Amino acid sequence: MIPKIELHLHIEGAAPPAFIRGLAAEKHIDISGIFNERGHYAYRDFWDFLRVYEAATSVLQTPEDFARLTRAVLEESAANGVIYTEAFLSPDFCGGRDLSAWRDYLAAIQEAAAEVEAQGGPILRGIITPIRHFGPEKARETALCAAETAGDFIVGFGMGGDEKAGEPKDFQYSFDMAREAGLRLTCHAGEWGGPDSVRRAWRDLRVERIGHGVRAIEDPALVDDLAEAGVVLEVCPGSNVALGLYKDWRAHPIGRLYERGVKVTVSTDDPPFFHTTLTREYDRLAEALDWDDAVFHTLNRTAAEAAFCDGATRAALIKRLEGQP
Numbered sequence: 001m002i003p004k005i006e007l008h009l010h011i012e013g014a015a016p017p018a019f020i021r022g023l024a025a026e027k028h029i030d031i032s033g034i035f036n037e038r039g040h041y042a043y044r045d046f047w048d049f050l051r052v053y054e055a056a057t058s059v060l061q062t063p064e065d066f067a068r069l070t071r072a073v074l075e076e077s078a079a080n081g082v083i084y085t086e087a088f089l090s091p092d093f094c095g096g097r098d099l100s101a102w103r104d105y106l107a108a109i110q111e112a113a114a115e116v117e118a119q120g121g122p123i124l125r126g127i128i129t130p131i132r133h134f135g136p137e138k139a140r141e142t143a144l145c146a147a148e149t150a151g152d153f154i155v156g157f158g159m160g161g162d163e164k165a166g167e168p169k170d171f172q173y174s175f176d177m178a179r180e181a182g183l184r185l186t187c188h189a190g191e192w193g194g195p196d197s198v199r200r201a202w203r204d205l206r207v208e209r210i211g212h213g214v215r216a217i218e219d220p221a222l223v224d225d226l227a228e229a230g231v232v233l234e235v236c237p238g239s240n241v242a243l244g245l246y247k248d249w250r251a252h253p254i255g256r257l258y259e260r261g262v263k264v265t266v267s268t269d270d271p272p273f274f275h276t277t278l279t280r281e282y283d284r285l286a287e288a289l290d291w292d293d294a295v296f297h298t299l300n301r302t303a304a305e306a307a308f309c310d311g312a313t314r315a316a317l318i319k320r321l322e323g324q325p
């Protein structure tokens with residue numbers, strides 16, 4: 001199995017339906033409406049997906065719930081050969097952006113991750129995520145949580161949520177605060193917004209990676225600019241296909257972006273929502289684009305170089321990608 005690096009995974013979005021149902025039953029919360037008859041998450045489109053996502057997340061109510069989730073998510077990552085994961089962590093869902101509550105949630109997540117790592121499992125690092133459709137005010141509170149807990153574990157700041165809500169510049173203050181605290185920056189763009197949305201996120205928030213970014217393909221000049229600047233795209237093809245952005249894997253632009261010299265990486269986003277795993281992403285890409293192990297090795301090398309972790313961790317990851325212990 002190829003060792004894999006994943007840079008774009010939402011921790012709540014990685015919760016299997018059975019895990020969420022189990023917590024809902026323990027807490028006597030009725031969220032049956034978000035599942036279909038086969039027990040999978042059921043949503044009609046991206047915006048409905050966000051609603052279902054937030055409903056599922058509502059059963060995660062304590063630091064211990066997030067510790068359990070962290071263990072479950074990393075177990076699944078390990079089963080897919082993942083050696084390093086950057087997960088989006090949201091103070092919105094961990095104590096409503098209260099700094100002291102956030103510290104408790106973070107401590108629980110970090111402790112669970114340290115246990116997994118000590119047992120030879122994947123290394124986890126956190127990217128704090130404001131949620132765009134919750135607005136700039138809440139993003140500032142989130143940025144404060146990020147700035148106060150930045151360090152070896154919390155290494156980045158990156159906005160998710162509805163790309164159609166507001167403008168990147170509305171969030172400049174939050175991104176500046178995160179940058180000044182030493183955090184590395186990414187932002188979802190070019191998923192539901194077009195190339196202009198990518199340009200605005202890149203220019204106004206001064207991010208070094210873009211979450212998705214795939215709709216850059218619609219503007220050849222932007223593709224050239226991203227390639228030249230070495231901006232890394234956290235591409236999640238299965239997510240894009242499942243949410244209906246592209247009709248199938250062959251129509252997905254990741255292959256064209258790669259050929260045009262853009263630094264692309266592959267991640268799962270919210271795997272159980274999209275019936276995917278990182279292994280499945282690689283298998284589908286191999287089928288659709290004829291990609292072989294050498295290409296996947298290049299993608300993982302790009303991901304290691306673009307990871308927000310410290311230099312010693314990066315060097316260790318690169319050694320493992322090269323097949324050294």
Ligand code: ADE
Pocket residue numbers: 010013053160161162163188191239269270
């Ligand atoms: N949050 C979780 N998944 C997301 C996605 N694909 N786009 C934006 N925000 C998200």
Ligand code: ZN
Pocket residue numbers: 008010160188211269
């Ligand atoms: Zn995402």
